[in-house]
Amino acid sequence: MRFRTQRVAYWYFAVALSLFGLQLVMGLLMAAKYLGPDPLIDLLPFDVAKAMHTNLLIVWVLAGFMGGTYYVVAEESRTELYSERLAYIQLVAWTLMGATAIVGYMLGWTAGIKMLEQPYPLKLVIVAVMLLFFFNIFMTIRQAGRWTLTEGVLIAGLVLAALLYLPALLPYDNYTVETFYRWWTIHLWVEGVWEMIQGSMLAFLLVRLSGADREVMEKWLYVIVGLVFMAGILGTAHHYYWTGVPGYWLPIGGFFSALEPVALVGMAIYAYAAIRRSGAAHPNTLAVHWTIGSAVFTLFGAGLLGLAHTWPAINKWTHGTLITAMHGHAAFYGAYAMIVLAMISYTRPYLTSNRPERGQSLGYWAFWLQVAGMFGMTLSFATAGIGQVYLERVMGLGYLDTQLKIQIHFVMLVATGSLFAVGVILYIVDFFRFAPLRVAAPHDEGAAPRHAPGTV
Amino acid sequence: MTKRQSRLFFLVSTACFSLVFLALTLHSHTRFGELTNADKMDAQVIAGKDVWHSNNCINCHTLLGEGAYYAPDLTKITQQRGEAYLAAFLSNPSKFYSEQRHRRIMPNPELSETEIDDVIAFLDWVSQIDNQGWPPRPILVSGATFPGTNTQKASGVASSEQAPPAAAAAGEQLFSDAATGCSGCHSIAPGVDLAGPSLAGVGERARRTVTDDGYTGSADTAAGYLRESIVAPSAHLVGGDRFSANGTSFMPTNYGTDLDADQIDALVDYLSTLK
Ligand code: HEM
Ligand code: HEM
Ligand SMILES: [Fe+2]
Numbered sequence: 001m002r003f004r005t006q007r008v009a010y011w012y013f014a015v016a017l018s019l020f021g022l023q024l025v026m027g028l029l030m031a032a033k034y035l036g037p038d039p040l041i042d043l044l045p046f047d048v049a050k051a052m053h054t055n056l057l058i059v060w061v062l063a064g065f066m067g068g069t070y071y072v073v074a075e076e077s078r079t080e081l082y083s084e085r086l087a088y089i090q091l092v093a094w095t096l097m098g099a100t101a102i103v104g105y106m107l108g109w110t111a112g113i114k115m116l117e118q119p120y121p122l123k124l125v126i127v128a129v130m131l132l133f134f135f136n137i138f139m140t141i142r143q144a145g146r147w148t149l150t151e152g153v154l155i156a157g158l159v160l161a162a163l164l165y166l167p168a169l170l171p172y173d174n175y176t177v178e179t180f181y182r183w184w185t186i187h188l189w190v191e192g193v194w195e196m197i198q199g200s201m202l203a204f205l206l207v208r209l210s211g212a213d214r215e216v217m218e219k220w221l222y223v224i225v226g227l228v229f230m231a232g233i234l235g236t237a238h239h240y241y242w243t244g245v246p247g248y249w250l251p252i253g254g255f256f257s258a259l260e261p262v263a264l265v266g267m268a269i270y271a272y273a274a275i276r277r278s279g280a281a282h283p284n285t286l287a288v289h290w291t292i293g294s295a296v297f298t299l300f301g302a303g304l305l306g307l308a309h310t311w312p313a314i315n316k317w318t319h320g321t322l323i324t325a326m327h328g329h330a331a332f333y334g335a336y337a338m339i340v341l342a343m344i345s346y347t348r349p350y351l352t353s354n355r356p357e358r359g360q361s362l363g364y365w366a367f368w369l370q371v372a373g374m375f376g377m378t379l380s381f382a383t384a385g386i387g388q389v390y391l392e393r394v395m396g397l398g399y400l401d402t403q404l405k406i407q408i409h410f411v412m413l414v415a416t417g418s419l420f421a422v423g424v425i426l427y428i429v430d431f432f433r434f435a436p437l438r439v440a441a442p443h444d445e446g447a448a449p450r451h452a453p454g455t456v
Numbered sequence: 457m458t459k460r461q462s463r464l465f466f467l468v469s470t471a472c473f474s475l476v477f478l479a480l481t482l483h484s485h486t487r488f489g490e491l492t493n494a495d496k497m498d499a500q501v502i503a504g505k506d507v508w509h510s511n512n513c514i515n516c517h518t519l520l521g522e523g524a525y526y527a528p529d530l531t532k533i534t535q536q537r538g539e540a541y542l543a544a545f546l547s548n549p550s551k552f553y554s555e556q557r558h559r560r561i562m563p564n565p566e567l568s569e570t571e572i573d574d575v576i577a578f579l580d581w582v583s584q585i586d587n588q589g590w591p592p593r594p595i596l597v598s599g600a601t602f603p604g605t606n607t608q609k610a611s612g613v614a615s616s617e618q619a620p621p622a623a624a625a626a627g628e629q630l631f632s633d634a635a636t637g638c639s640g641c642h643s644i645a646p647g648v649d650l651a652g653p654s655l656a657g658v659g660e661r662a663r664r665t666v667t668d669d670g671y672t673g674s675a676d677t678a679a680g681y682l683r684e685s686i687v688a689p690s691a692h693l694v695g696g697d698r699f700s701a702n703g704t705s706f707m708p709t710n711y712g713t714d715l716d717a718d719q720i721d722a723l724v725d726y727l728s729t730l731k
Pocket of ligand 3 (some may be wrong): 235238239
């Protein structure tokens with residue numbers, strides 16, 4: 001930590017990790033409900049658990065993005081934050097918003113739109129928090145009078161994400177039109193502007209972890225983000241196929257979404273090449289694991305498993321089955337959970353006192369248990385989904401009877417999900433083991449690599 | 457490639473593809489009305505959409521294939537189930553499914569009668585959306601046999617003494633065909649009641665029904681009763697309040713008009729073979 005105010009990042013990460021833990025409780029509960037019967041049906045029925053699961057995910061990942069951004073902006077613009085107090089107020093407002101939403105869902109207070117369940121007043125709070133955030137960031141950059149491309153892409157990603165949330169504030173009478181614009185938020189987030197965030201965090205981490213040349217990294221960052229938008233914008237149509245839109249969206253969606261993995265391949269090569277050049281010499285080996293892990297798991301979960309069902313002729317059969325859940329988990333985890341965990345892993349030696357920079361076995365267990373657990377969960381959803389597609393969609397067996405035939409895959413989901421949860425618990429324990437630092441550390445960790453390749 | 461060039465690539469490609477996307481979005485708006493029958497989207501349909509949202513139905517079910525995977529897709533549900541059935545189901549779902557058998561159950565959404573009517577109107581409007589013919593074959597809520605296959609016969613449940621005549625075979629096809637939908641509500645295995653009663657032995661039972669004192673319909677032969685059951689389900693009710701309410705059967709009433717005479721004959725022939 002070069003700047004005292006970067007310590008706000010610690011508290012954003014602390015909130016993010018706590019909500020991550022809570023998200024998994026809901027995930028495991030839902031997996032148990034798949035197996036049924038459900039003793040909690042009156043207290044916490046499936047729909048409430050699912051709204052909590054997905055909303056907690058979005059709230060914690062965004063908290064991670066915001067904390068990471070505060071850290072990055074201070075460092076890249078080489079300045080203290082404009083207002084540390086504002087950053088804390090923002091965090092409290094964000095956390096309260098999340099908590100209110102969760103309690104609200106339990107009491108039946110919901111907008112009932114998938115992933116945009118936040119009731120209207122809370123949607124306004126979200127907008128207000130984002131405005132506060134951008135104000136603080138812009139003032140910080142203004143006061144520093146300088147910014148880098150890496151942070152520019154990061155902030156642009158966040159601003160665009162906020163803008164794309166706005167269609168969710170409008171009322172729609174027509175369900176098809178509502179669905180159409182829901183994807184402006186959800187799809188253009190995860191396959192558009194959030195990838196700017198992931199890409200720039202990757203660039204930030206790679207420059208520091210590998211000593212890669214900043215000019216080269218930033219040049220390729222443009223190319224990657226360009227590729228993301230080239231395929232991802234028109235790729236939105238892979239969600240339009242069966243919702244009541246004109247037929248031309250089918251070939252357009254199929255073609256452009258099939259190109260989306262190109263950018264993800266680029267991202268994986270980008271990370272791999274940068275680290276390879278330096279021979280993974282940075283002492284924070286765990287951060288290296290998480291960074292490379294994020295790029296590779298994204299390629300698997302979003303690229304490969306997205307491609308698997310994105311073509312209309314296939315999506316016709318898999319649409320709305322557990323195949324979607326398979327892809328949703330692997331993609332979201334690889335792209336956005338892992339990049340936040342990478343940011344946390346990289347920054348935590350600077351945010352906490354006496355933490356050794358080099359990875360320790362607790363951290364490795366956390367990494368490998370999570371990767372193995374998530375891989376197993378993906379397989380469980382995949383095998384369940386394939387069974388569902390064949391029995392229910394192709395052969396015409398009833399939905400409920402099909403679900404009975406694929407119970408064994410739900411058992412597998414509980415088992416692998418538990419493995420994953422252990423990995424997450426270890427990560428959380430590892431994070432909270434060291435007390436947060438109050439003052440800026442004397443060491444310098446500016447843009448220049450502190451460890452020349454091979455020296456450590 | 458220089459950094460300048462890569463920036464140019466980013467800016468130009470993003471701008472171009474955003475423009476194309478916006479143009480197509482504008483064009484789509486000129487088509488939505490027709491594709492979704494917006495003229496049929498009356499106040500009741502919109503009220504039903506609000507019921508759908510405020511009860512969080514989307515976090516168990518999928519609609520148009522989007523939502524959660526814990527409960528069946530409801531895109532075409534009103535074409536598979538009659539309104540009377542859906543109204544009865546929504547006022548008390550646990551009457552229709554057992555948690556013991558299917559291991560999951562829909563909690564009672566505690567809707568008022570108007571809300572129930574509204575949400576059914578909404579679902580009916582959704583079922584008419586021109587959505588490229590999705591799903592490619594109907595998704596059934598329940599049904600333990602594969603429609604269109606002969607697994608029933610192979611298992612011996614539906615065996616009749618002689619080989620069924622051609623019309624009965626066609627009737628069996630129709631019965632199992634997911635588009636007709638009979639097998640989504642009726643199994644032909646003894647004791648397996650779905651949304652409608654099991655039709656195991658209904659050919660034999662029909663003979664007894666028409667001569668029974670409690671019979672309220674107007675048929676006087678077994679075949680006549682089976683025909684009546686299809687075209688006028690409420691003429692005589694069987695199975696108690698799980699299958700009907702206020703004298704109205706939960707079986708859809710559209711078969712008399714939607715099936716042609718040959719098809720109904722074939723179904724009657726087929727059902728007559730179930731002894
Ligand atoms: C980082 C990237 C990605 C994330 C986080 C992600 C996440 C998700 C999620 C959560 C859903 C379910 C959405 C809902 O139903 O509300 C979904 C659906 C889908 N995704 Fe992705 N995705 C990513 C990238 C991709 C890519 C690159 C492709 C294609 C190559 C793709 C193809 C699809 C398709 C076709 C569906 C619709 C599934 C259906 O028909 O039910 N995704 N994705
Ligand atoms: C213990 C681990 C977990 C378990 C057992 C679990 C289980 C589940 C279940 C059962 C669903 C509901 C699917 C449905 O609608 O029927 C779900 C939805 C979802 N989960 Fe998880 N989950 C876990 C962890 C995670 C993690 C770590 C992430 C992301 C990083 C995640 C992201 C999602 C998303 C995006 C959805 C919505 C998918 C969709 O509707 O298409 N889950 N999860
Ligand atoms: Fe998408």
